[in-house]
Amino acid sequence: xxAERSTIVFNIIGYIVxxxxxxxxxxxxxxxxxxxxxxxxxxxxxxxKLIPQNFSIDAYKSVFQNPExxxxxxxxxxxxxxxxxxxxxxxxxxxxxxxxxxxxxxRDSLAFFIYFTTLFSGGLIxxxxxxxxxxxWKDNFLAxxxxxxxxxxxxxxxxxxMKSIPESITESAKIDGAGEFTIYLKLILPLATPGxxxxxxxxxxxxxxxxxxxxxxxxxxxxxxxxFLLYKILASAxxxxxxxxxxxxxxxxxxxxxxxxxxxxxxTGPIVFLYPFVQRYFVKGxxxxxxxx
Amino acid sequence: MSGFFKELGKNKVLFFMILPTLLFFxxxxxxxxxxxxxxxxxxxxxxxxFGSPFVGMQNFKFxxxxxxxxxxxxxxxxxxxxxxxxxxxxQLVCAVFLSEMVGKWFRKTTQSVMFLPFFISFVLVGAFxxxxxxFETGAVNAxxxxxxxxxxxxxxxxxxxxxxxxxxxxxxxxxxxxxIYLAAIMGISDEYHEAAKIDGANIFKRIRYxxxxxxxxxxxxxxxxxxxxxxxxxxxLFWQVVGNNGMLYETTDIIDTYVYRSxxxxxxxxxxxxxxxxxxxxxxxxxxxxxxxxRKVQKDYALF
Numbered sequence: 039x040x041a042e043r044s045t046i047v048f049n050i051i052g053y054i055v056x057x058x059x060x061x062x063x064x065x066x067x068x069x070x071x072x073x074x075x076x077x078x079x080x081x082x083x084x085x086x087k088l089i090p091q092n093f094s095i096d097a098y099k100s101v102f103q104n105p106e107x108x109x110x111x112x113x114x115x116x117x118x119x120x121x122x123x124x125x126x127x128x129x130x131x132x133x134x135x136x137x138x139x140x141x142x143x144x145r146d147s148l149a150f151f152i153y154f155t156t157l158f159s160g161g162l163i164x165x166x167x168x169x170x171x172x173x174x175w176k177d178n179f180l181a182x183x184x185x186x187x188x189x190x191x192x193x194x195x196x197x198x199x200m201k202s203i204p205e206s207i208t209e210s211a212k213i214d215g216a217g218e219f220t221i222y223l224k225l226i227l228p229l230a231t232p233g234x235x236x237x238x239x240x241x242x243x244x245x246x247x248x249x250x251x252x253x254x255x256x257x258x259x260x261x262x263x264x265x266f267l268l269y270k271i272l273a274s275a276x277x278x279x280x281x282x283x284x285x286x287x288x289x290x291x292x293x294x295x296x297x298x299x300x301x302x303x304x305x306t307g308p309i310v311f312l313y314p315f316v317q318r319y320f321v322k323g324x325x326x327x328x329x330x331x
Numbered sequence: 332m333s334g335f336f337k338e339l340g341k342n343k344v345l346f347f348m349i350l351p352t353l354l355f356f357x358x359x360x361x362x363x364x365x366x367x368x369x370x371x372x373x374x375x376x377x378x379x380x381f382g383s384p385f386v387g388m389q390n391f392k393f394x395x396x397x398x399x400x401x402x403x404x405x406x407x408x409x410x411x412x413x414x415x416x417x418x419x420x421x422q423l424v425c426a427v428f429l430s431e432m433v434g435k436w437f438r439k440t441t442q443s444v445m446f447l448p449f450f451i452s453f454v455l456v457g458a459f460x461x462x463x464x465x466f467e468t469g470a471v472n473a474x475x476x477x478x479x480x481x482x483x484x485x486x487x488x489x490x491x492x493x494x495x496x497x498x499x500x501x502x503x504x505x506x507x508x509x510x511i512y513l514a515a516i517m518g519i520s521d522e523y524h525e526a527a528k529i530d531g532a533n534i535f536k537r538i539r540y541x542x543x544x545x546x547x548x549x550x551x552x553x554x555x556x557x558x559x560x561x562x563x564x565x566x567x568l569f570w571q572v573v574g575n576n577g578m579l580y581e582t583t584d585i586i587d588t589y590v591y592r593s594x595x596x597x598x599x600x601x602x603x604x605x606x607x608x609x610x611x612x613x614x615x616x617x618x619x620x621x622x623x624x625x626r627k628v629q630k631d632y633a634l635f
Contacts, residue, residue, distance in 0.1 A: 044534050044535055045533070048535060048538075049431065049433065052431060053432075055424065055425075055428055056425065056429065056441050059445060059505065060440075060441040060445055062502065063444050063447065063448055063502060063505065063506075064444050064447075069470055070455075073462055082467075082468065084473055084477070085467070085472055085476065086462050086468055086470040086473055087470065087473055088470075129352055129355070130352075132348040132351075132352070133349050133352040136345045136349040139345065141342075142345050152353075152356055153635070155360035155361070157614075157615050157618055157619075158364070158611055158614075158615045159363070159611055160366045160367050160607075161363075161366075161367065161590065161604060161607025161608060162591065162594060162603075162607055163366065163594050163600055163603050163604045164363035164365070164604065167363075167369075168358075168359070168362060168366065171379070188352060188355050190356075217344065218345055222348065247451070247452035249452060249453070250566070254595075265452045266454075268455070268458065269457065269571075272457055273574075295468050298458065299462065305455075306455050309451060310450075313447060314443070317443060321510055324507075324514075
């Protein structure tokens with residue numbers, strides 16, 4: 039069948055609009071990559087360009103000449119992301135499962151108890167004072183790990199995922215004499231993988247990308263997670279320790295501008311690298327969860 | 332009460348499984364609610380929660396009479412309106428175009444690129460802003476210089492930031508929203524389109540009279556729900572794009588950045604908590620109202 043003229047016109051408009059949006063979405067990434075691969079002197083003289091005038095990997099070299107700081111931050115972020123995601127998933131899935139059980143009498147009141155926290159909150163300052171003055175977590179990793187473990191939205195989403203698992207599974211296992219926790223661990227969790235994957239991704243992203251908690255609570259430089267280190271370097275508040283300056287002549291300027299861009303790339307790299315693999319899962323999970331939030 | 336203990340005995344394990352979650356929310360959500368009391372004090376670090384002098388509504392009075400509250404509310408609400416309406420419309424447009432697209436490779440690639448910003452941190456958005464707009468080496472000024480024009484100092488002008496902030500908000504959420512709308516479009520039965528085709532309706536007519544009306548409930552619902560959060564500001568976005576820049580407060584200061592500054596920079600705990608409580612209180616009233624409206628429009632979609 040030959041396509042109608044109006045269809046062709048529509049698709050041409052579509053391709054143009056989508057191409058423009060795609061380019062706009064990709065442009066900032068491109069500029070950062072280009073900046074990180076430019077010669078420092080070009081940037082100082084002319085500013086950031088779409089295409090490097092003189093290709094140079096000096097910025098990356100100087101980062102990896104003394105990579106201690108970046109590696110430390112990587113270690114902090116990886117440990118927080120793994121620990122936070124695993125623990126958060128465990129707690130969220132248990133809560134979601136309990137709240138999805140129809141024979142659990144208080145599930146509605148408890149669900150509302152959790153949900154209410156999204157409607158009203160004491161605000162940032164009382165929350166901060168609780169953590170610093172009462173829990174005494176200033177400059178403590180617990181302040182980066184614990185407050186992000188759970189969110190009401192994740193629990194509600196998990197509850198909805200769990201609801202789609204047939205009740206008869208729990209019932210028959212109970213008749214066979216299985217304990218509640220065993221049912222959850224051995225039967226429910228394997229069936230809830232799409233939900234676990236979606237919420238695990240949400241949690242993993244929020245830990246990996248977190249800078250706010252570190253900004254609020256962390257004061258020691260060796261405890262900085264990746265994004266906060268980048269934030270400090272961008273603000274020129276932290277200088278990446280490089281020995282490149284010492285090795286060269288007195289009029290040599292250590293790369294500062296290109297270095298900022300290189301650190302941005304190094305810090306974001308894993309996400310962009312993993313992105314093609316996780317995106318599919320994510321879209322699937324979102325589409326299931328979005329039907330009724 | 333005896334019913335409660337009976338239930339507790341019957342479902343002991345289930346109670347234990349949800350106990351950590353309940354403790355979590357008691358600690359990090361309910362206990363801080365007590366702290367809204369700071370809003371009525373002239374907080375001092377020595378005095379703490381109950382030792383600081385009680386000043387009644389004085390903090391609120393100051394915020395209101397100085398015009399700070401009005402300015403913050405105006406900025407927060409106007410930005411959110413722009414985010415919600417522009418964002419949803421563009422997401423809808425992208426979803427409609429993508430759903431009709433024939434080239435599978437093109438569709439997949441563009442959708443992936445548009446979804447990427449959702450995954451990156453706001454600090455990287457800060458890096459983009461630095462790369463584009465800083466005075467000495469920013470890409471925009473590099474381009475202006477190359478064209479022989481005067482460089483433009485973004486940090487001395489308030490107007491451009493309105494557009495920069497709106498741009499990056501939409502940029503970050505475009506892919507996510509498009510996925511939601513695409514799912515809604517996929518839910519529309521093919522039969523409608525087939526029948527319309529037989530009746531000779533072209534693609535513009537089919538979109539206008541089938542796709543758009545079918546998406547209307549989703550669109551209205553998403554807008555309504557978002558309107559419930561119109562007093563909540565995106566601190567990450569504003570702080571990473573603008574930071575603590577007094578020159579730009581007029582057009583870029585929202586309730587959340589004000590509260591943060593009160594805590595971390597000005598150490599004005601009472602005033603900051605008051606602004607936060609104002610936000611929470613009216614935000615609460617707003618969600619209740621919105622939910623009441625959603626309930627009238629479409630009962631199934633009400634939040635509670």
